[in-house]
Amino acid sequence: VFSYNMVIDCFCKAKMMGKAMETLGVMAKRGIFPNLVTFNTLIAGYCKDRNVIKARAMVLVLFDHGFKPDVFTFSSIIDILCRVNQITDAFDCFLEMVEWGIKPNAITYNSLIRSLCISGNVIKAMKLLRKMQVDGIRPDVYTFNALIQNYCKVKKIDKAQRLLSSMLSLDLRPDNFTYAAFINSLCESGRFVEAKDLFNSMEENRCRPDAYTCNSFVDALVNSGRFEDAQDVWLKCKEKGIVLK
RNA sequence: GCUAUUUCGAU
Numbered sequence: 004v005f006s007y008n009m010v011i012d013c014f015c016k017a018k019m020m021g022k023a024m025e026t027l028g029v030m031a032k033r034g035i036f037p038n039l040v041t042f043n044t045l046i047a048g049y050c051k052d053r054n055v056i057k058a059r060a061m062v063l064v065l066f067d068h069g070f071k072p073d074v075f076t077f078s079s080i081i082d083i084l085c086r087v088n089q090i091t092d093a094f095d096c097f098l099e100m101v102e103w104g105i106k107p108n109a110i111t112y113n114s115l116i117r118s119l120c121i122s123g124n125v126i127k128a129m130k131l132l133r134k135m136q137v138d139g140i141r142p143d144v145y146t147f148n149a150l151i152q153n154y155c156k157v158k159k160i161d162k163a164q165r166l167l168s169s170m171l172s173l174d175l176r177p178d179n180f181t182y183a184a185f186i187n188s189l190c191e192s193g194r195f196v197e198a199k200d201l202f203n204s205m206e207e208n209r210c211r212p213d214a215y216t217c218n219s220f221v222d223a224l225v226n227s228g229r230f231e232d233a234q235d236v237w238l239k240c241k242e243k244g245i246v247l248k
Numbered sequence: 249g250c251u252a253u254u255u256c257g258a259u
């Protein structure tokens with residue numbers, strides 16, 4: 004089963020759902036019983052494909068085989084509902100999950116928080132962050148990045164900075180997603196000096212800038228006519244072996 | 249040993 008699951012997962016990740024389902028058929032023919040992971044993988048595949056209908060149908064197939072959905076199943080479904088903007092359904096699903104006695108984890112919360120942020124419901128997103136912590140689930144870097152990215156995008160950088168502090172107090176290390184959000188937002192607000200200071204502090208905070216962060220920073224500097232700074236950053240990246248476009 | 253979450257569009 005494990006081997007078949009891996010093959011199915013590869014097809015799913017390559018968005019070859021036909022092949023993935025074919026493989027499920029092959030298993031049946033050879034008398035190999037699929038397990039919960041097999042179905043979760045297929046469900047995640049349909050979700051990646053944005054096919055809510057097929058994903059939901061697959062949950063029924065999961066039941067037909069005598070399995071019960073788990074936190075993976077629910078998280079996949081909740082995430083796809085969020086992505087297709089059916090946030091109400093996503094929350095219904097979340098409640099259903101709890102009724103089933105399945106404990107949501109950080110990943111489950113992250114999908115909901117992220118989609119609340121995207122749909123402009125930051126207040127609700129922050130409330131959910133608090134609820135999550137009350138329920139004893141530790142937020143992770145994804146949780147904070149979703150919120151920080153949102154605050155940075157709407158240029159509420161002070162709010163984002165407050166979140167950064169709580170993140171640090173929880174021993175969570177900001178990553179390139181975090182830094183890029185701040186740097187891009189600071190540049191867009193004309194706060195280039197702060198952007199540069201933050202960029203330069205990355206290494207000492209044990210976060211190696213990646214191509215995305217560097218490219219977008221250099222780009223912002225060039226577009227605002229700050230050629231010297233741009234060259235400076237560009238050279239630093241080159242020194243570190245970061246490949247820029 | 250197998251499954252789920254973060255960059256809407258910078259380059």
